[in-house]
Amino acid sequence: MTESDTSNGPGPEAQERREILPESSSLVILLILFFGIGLVSLAVILGKPGEEVAEGAGGTRAFGPADFPELDFGEPLLEAVEAARGSAEPDSTFRVPPPPFSEDLFPCSGCHADMEPNLVRRALEEMHDDIVLDHGPEERWCFDCHNPGDRDRLRLISGELIEFDQSYRLCGQCHGTIFRDWRQGIHGRRRGYWNGPKSYLLCAHCHNPHAPRFRAVKPLPAPVRPDYLRQTVADSGAENAEARP
Amino acid sequence: MSRLRKDRDRAVRGVDRRSLLAGAGAFALASVACGGGSRGTLEKLLGERFQELSPDQVRQRLDELERELGSRFGTEVSVAATPPMDGVVFGYGLDLSRCIGCRRCVYACVYENNQSRRPQIQWIRVLEMEKEHGVDLSYADPYYEPEEVPEEGFYYIPVACQQCRRPPCTKVCPVKATWSEPDGIVVVDYDWCIGCRCCMAACPYGARRFNWASPELPAAELNPNTHYLGNRPRVKGVVEKCTFCIHRVREGRYPSCVEICPVGARKFGNLLDPTSEMRYLMSQKRVFVLKEELNTQPRFYYFYAT
Numbered sequence: 001m002t003e004s005d006t007s008n009g010p011g012p013e014a015q016e017r018r019e020i021l022p023e024s025s026s027l028v029i030l031l032i033l034f035f036g037i038g039l040v041s042l043a044v045i046l047g048k049p050g051e052e053v054a055e056g057a058g059g060t061r062a063f064g065p066a067d068f069p070e071l072d073f074g075e076p077l078l079e080a081v082e083a084a085r086g087s088a089e090p091d092s093t094f095r096v097p098p099p100p101f102s103e104d105l106f107p108c109s110g111c112h113a114d115m116e117p118n119l120v121r122r123a124l125e126e127m128h129d130d131i132v133l134d135h136g137p138e139e140r141w142c143f144d145c146h147n148p149g150d151r152d153r154l155r156l157i158s159g160e161l162i163e164f165d166q167s168y169r170l171c172g173q174c175h176g177t178i179f180r181d182w183r184q185g186i187h188g189r190r191r192g193y194w195n196g197p198k199s200y201l202l203c204a205h206c207h208n209p210h211a212p213r214f215r216a217v218k219p220l221p222a223p224v225r226p227d228y229l230r231q232t233v234a235d236s237g238a239e240n241a242e243a244r245p
Numbered sequence: 246m247s248r249l250r251k252d253r254d255r256a257v258r259g260v261d262r263r264s265l266l267a268g269a270g271a272f273a274l275a276s277v278a279c280g281g282g283s284r285g286t287l288e289k290l291l292g293e294r295f296q297e298l299s300p301d302q303v304r305q306r307l308d309e310l311e312r313e314l315g316s317r318f319g320t321e322v323s324v325a326a327t328p329p330m331d332g333v334v335f336g337y338g339l340d341l342s343r344c345i346g347c348r349r350c351v352y353a354c355v356y357e358n359n360q361s362r363r364p365q366i367q368w369i370r371v372l373e374m375e376k377e378h379g380v381d382l383s384y385a386d387p388y389y390e391p392e393e394v395p396e397e398g399f400y401y402i403p404v405a406c407q408q409c410r411r412p413p414c415t416k417v418c419p420v421k422a423t424w425s426e427p428d429g430i431v432v433v434d435y436d437w438c439i440g441c442r443c444c445m446a447a448c449p450y451g452a453r454r455f456n457w458a459s460p461e462l463p464a465a466e467l468n469p470n471t472h473y474l475g476n477r478p479r480v481k482g483v484v485e486k487c488t489f490c491i492h493r494v495r496e497g498r499y500p501s502c503v504e505i506c507p508v509g510a511r512k513f514g515n516l517l518d519p520t521s522e523m524r525y526l527m528s529q530k531r532v533f534v535l536k537e538e539l540n541t542q543p544r545f546y547y548f549y550a551t
Contacts (some may be wrong), residue, residue: 026426036334037528057390058388058389058390059387059388059389059390062362062363062364062365063352063365064352064362064365065352065355065356065466066356066362066463066465066466068352073352073353073357073501073505073506074356074357074468080497085497090398099360110414127471176289178468181550184522184525184526185508185512185522185525186340186512186522186525186529186530186550187550189504189506189508189509190499190503190509191499191504192498192499193497193498193499194498194499194513194514194515194521195497195515197486198499201509206507206508212503214508215301215508216345216393216394216395217345217393217394218347218392218393218394219346219347219348219389219390219391219393219394220347220349220351220352220471221348221390222347222348222387222388222389222390223351223363223365223367223370223388224386225385229365229457230365232363232365233363233364233457233458234276241423
C-alpha cells in the first residue's frame with residue numbers, strides 16, 4: 001500500500017479492505033509459525049532420543065558400581081588402623097601397609113647372599129630382566145638406591161642403610177617438596193579417620209620405583225545423558241513398579 | 246459490584262445459625278477423632294520437620310524407618326541421626342594437578358550412598374576441561390569416554406555439592422526441607438521435601454539430583470549403614486545431594502570418595518583445626534573455589550599441589 005494508492009482517492013470499501021488485508025495476512029503468518037514450531041517440537045519430542053549423539057559416544061547406557069567387580073569400593077581398613085582407633089597411644093596415628101614386594105623375591109639375600117656383587121653397569125639378562133629403568137637421568141642405575149653389600153636394605157646417599165618399609169626417606173632425598181607434602185597428608189592417598197588413625201601408603205605402592213610415572217587408566221563409563229534417561233528406566237519400569245509398594 | 250454483593254448476601258443468608266453450629270461441632274469432633282493419642286493420624290499425615298522433633302520422636306522415627314527399610318530390603322538396616330561434633334566444620338580439598346578423571350569416585354559414591362541405579366543418579370560429575378581455556382566451564386564435557394585418561398591437553402574437575410556457607414538452595418526452599426548443619430553440611434530431609442526442585446534451579450553448581458522415577462536399588466547392593474539426613478534409601482519425587490558422606494564423617498571416617506581416589510587428589514578435614522590437612526593446603530597451596538563471583542562461599546576448595 002503506497003502513497004500513490006491513496007492519492008487515487010479510493011472509496012470507503014477499498015479503505016476497509018486495505019485495513020483488513022494486512023491484519024488477516026499477519027494472522028495467517030502467525031498461525032503458520034505457531035503450527036510450524038509445534039510440529040518441529042513434536043518431532044523433537046517423539047523422535048529418537050539423542051540422534052545428535054555420535055555412535056559409540058559415552059552416556060547412552062546406565063552403569064552402576066556392580067558392573068565393576070574388579071574394583072573394591074568397600075575395601076576394609078587396615079587392621080592396625082581399626083585397632084589403633086580404640087587405643088589412645090600417641091604413636092598410633094599412622095600406619096603403613098607392608099612394601100609391595102614382588103612375589104617370592106624378598107628377601108633378596110635368599111639369592112644374593114652367596115653371590116659376588118658385580119659393580120659393572122650392564123643390562124640385566126639372566127634375572128630381573130623385566131625391570132625397565134625409566135627414572136630420571138640415564139646414568140641412574142641399581143646401586144644408586146640398592147645396597148651392594150646387604151641386599152635386604154636400601155642405602156641413602158649418606159651411606160646409612162634403611163629397611164624397605166622406610167623407603168620414603170630414600171625418595172625424599174631428591175623429591176623433597178613431595179616428601180614434605182606426603183608427611184602432611186597432601187600428597188598421596190590416606191585412608192581411615194580424619195580425626196584419628198589413618199593409613200599412609202609408601203611411594204612405591206603407587207609409583208613403580210624403576211619407572212615412577214603414573215600409567216594412564218581406562219575411565220569408568222560416563223553418566224547417562226538426559227535424553228537417554230527415560231530409555232534406561234523403561235527397561236526396568238514394569239518390574240520396578242511391582243517391586244515397590 | 247452490586248451483583249457481587251447481592252450474591253454474597255444470599256450465600257450468608259443461605260447458611261442459618263443452626264446448620265453452622267452443627268457443622269462446627271462435626272468438624273471439632275472429627276479433628277479430635279483424628280488427633281486422638283500422642284501421634285494420631287492427622288499428625289502423622291502432616292508430620293513434623295526433622296529439626297523440630299524431640300529426641301524421643303527422633304528415636305521413634307528412626308525405629309520406624311529401620312523396620313520399614315528392613316522389610317523392604319530383607320536385611321537389617323541401621324538408620325542413624327548422629328549429631329554434628331562440637332568445634333568441627335568440614336572442608337574439602339581437591340588437587341587438580343593430580344586428578345586424572347578416572348571416575349572411580351563417582352561410582353564409589355553411588356556404592357556408598359545408595360543412589361538409584363536406574364534411573365541413574367550420581368552425585369559427582371567429572372568435567373573434562375581444555376587446558377587451553379583454563380577454568381572456563383563453558384568448555385566442560387562430562388560425557389568424555391576415551392580409551393585412557395588423562396588425555397593430552399585436558400584436565401579434570403570433579404564437581405559435587407560445594408557445601409556453601411551461603412547456600413542459595415536452602416534459601417529458596419519453600420518448606421525448609423533443606424538446611425545447613427552446624428558442621429557445614431547442607432542436608433535434605435527426604436520426608437519433608439515436596440519435590441518442587443526450586444533448590445536445583447538455585448544451585449549454581451548443578452549439584453542436586455532429583456528422583457524422577459522410583460529409585461531402583463537391588464537389595465544386594467544396599468549399604469545398610471545409613472544416616473537419616475544422608476544415604477538412607479530415597480523415594481520417588483525427592484531431591485538428593487552429596488553430604489560429605491555424613492554417616493561416615495560424623496563417626497570420624499574419611500568420605501568414601503577420598504579413600505577410593507587412586508591418585509590421592511581428594512583431601513578432607515576440619516577447617517577449625519589448625520593442624521588439619523585442609524588448613525595446611527589452604528595456607529601452603531594455590532587454592533580457588535568455583536564461581537567465586539557468586540559469593541556462595543563454598544567449603545569445597547580446589548588446589549594445585551605442584
